[in-house]
């Protein structure tokens with residue numbers, strides 16, 4: 001016996017496959033990206049909370065996302081790797097680290113002048129040798145991200161902090 005919510009339920013329960021067929025190019029792309037090991041596209045509702053497995057057609061990255069997050073009309077989610085162009089988490093990059101680290105973070109973010117990677121495209125723990133520009137003496141040098149951000153003995157500007165400690169007797173040039 002059909003109840004008063006029958007129609008709504010039927011709409012919400014529309015199989016993903018059927019939804020894809022009705023959504024042109026977007027539907028085709030999603031259907032091709034759908035690589036769920038547990039469910040067939042005909043078995044899962046397009047608005048379901050099932051965390052399906054997806055594989056990006058562009059970069060081949062595989063990830064899991066809920067059906068409804070991918071099929072919704074407002075801000076659907078896409079491949080996280082393509083979104084960042086880097087295999088990074090949006091909430092874990094050098095900028096978020098700097099923002100969470102007060103004056104020290106601010107200083108490092110200012111000194112970061114790398115021409116190849118945006119500060120959102122690197123992480124603080126990366127071994128990527130970024131380009132830095134010293135706030136104090138304007139010297140430019142390259143140093144791995146993790147050397148500058150580590151909590152114990154972070155590396156600084158080699159001109160302001162020569163090896164062997166600051167303002168020590170010169171050992172070579174005299």
Ligand SMILES: [Zn+2]
Pocket residue numbers: 056057058059060061079080081082083
């Ligand atoms: Zn991708």
Ligand SMILES: [Zn+2]
Pocket residue numbers: 134135136137138139157158159160161
């Ligand atoms: Zn310096």
